[in-house]
Amino acid sequence: MRRREFTGFVGWTIVGWPLLVHAQQGQSKKRIGVLIARPENDPEGEGYITAFHQALEQLGWKSSHNVEIIYRWTPGDVRLAEALAKELVAAGPDILVINATAGVIAARGVAGTIPIVMVAVADPVAQGFVHSLERPGGSITGFAVEEPEMGAKWVELLKEIAPKVRHITAIYNPNSSPSAGMFLPAMKNVEVPLSFELAVSQVRTEDDLERAITIAGGQQEGGLVFLPDSFTSSHRDMIANLVARQGLPAIYSTPAFVKSGGLIGYGFDRADIFRRSAGYVDLILKGEKPSQLPVQMPTKYELAINLRAAKALGLSVSPTLLARADEVIE
Structure with missing residues (x-):
């Protein structure tokens, strides 16, 4: 089981505005x-x-x-x-x-x-x-x-790790990610074969996020898919905590969510x-x-799984799924 450690930001100076570093004499940067x-x-x-x-x-x-x-x-x-x-x-x-x-x-x-x-x-x-x-x-x-077909892949993985999920809510911010809706048709296409009902929740603020996750938590056998979105990815800790509080299985398009306590993430590096x-x-x-x-x-795509989150949800992760993971948090 291969693990990956974050390489810190070391040895570089970020140039701020309005202070800029002047070029060395005789050189043009x-x-x-x-x-x-x-x-x-x-x-x-x-x-x-x-x-x-x-x-x-x-x-x-x-x-x-x-x-x-x-x-x-x-x-x-x-x-x-x-x-x-x-x-x-x-x-x-x-x-x-x-x-x-x-x-x-x-x-x-x-x-x-x-x-x-x-x-x-x-x-x-x-x-x-x-x-x-x-x-x-x-x-x-x-x-x-x-590609748009990734929408179906996220649902398939969520159903694989949490087979009992029957009501899935897709969440994204249409302002910061206006194209996220392109994943929804592929998700709709697998509703019947994977036996679930799809709902969509557009969020624009932190209050919207909390409300959407709370509503999903009120659904019987509910689950969440967080579509690619810089707004939600910038609120990873908040989202993971809210999702855990509601006891919901969720998949994230940014694998970094698992470091914040998220269950499973699949997306490009x-x-x-x-x-x-x-x-x-x-x-x-x-x-x-x-x-x-x-x-x-x-x-390069990465699959990340948080076994602590799975245990808290009462989920058993199959050896097959674990073997496919690039990162596992125990």
Whole structure:
């Protein structure tokens, strides 16, 4: 049973606004603006930074020598994303790295001709960020996320770990994740074969979250699916506590939830996406055009299971499911 430990954010200085590090005499530093859809000091977000920095350094970009990086953080707050995107653009970056849909929407409106590498954005063609995955066109390219069929996969895993679930509520924030609804048709398609009834709860505030989870807790044999959404992912501890209080089995599209006490998580490795995004930053800073760089899909997915949460819910996790897990918390 393989376990993974979080690698902390060590040895890097985050450049703040409006204070910027001046280039060394005789050298011209490139400037990268990064917007991360997590709260500042969030362990998951710091993992993104570590992966991004390590990859940049391997490509020859070092903060002490030829690059400075300006970070901003937003916990799924659309208005804050708009304000921070303006701050990043005002700092005069050579390129922007923007995490999640709300951030890309905000950055696109103010970036002008500044290239944007989007990270973890659902269905960028349908959202109008690029013309196609193969030929993005314009000044935006980067890394998309799950296909719509993942909705069925989350339900299947929830039913596998909690077979008695008969009423499943899908939760997401339509403001921070306007494309999350794309997963619902695939979930509806497996309602009959997997014997459950699907409900959808859109949340916009912490009060909405508490209300939605409480209502789901009142359902007989209820369960939850948390769809990809920077707002809910930025409230992992709160959500895991509320779900545990209601005694509900839940699956999360971000595996990091299991570290907060969540039962099971399945989704792509977001740190790996940030690592790969450094390659596109390198190419664009060296003269490649975003319009010619195809949008890429995830290549690494992770399944995480929390046995303590399973025990508290009276669930027995099958050896087959455990053998498939990348991370198990006991």
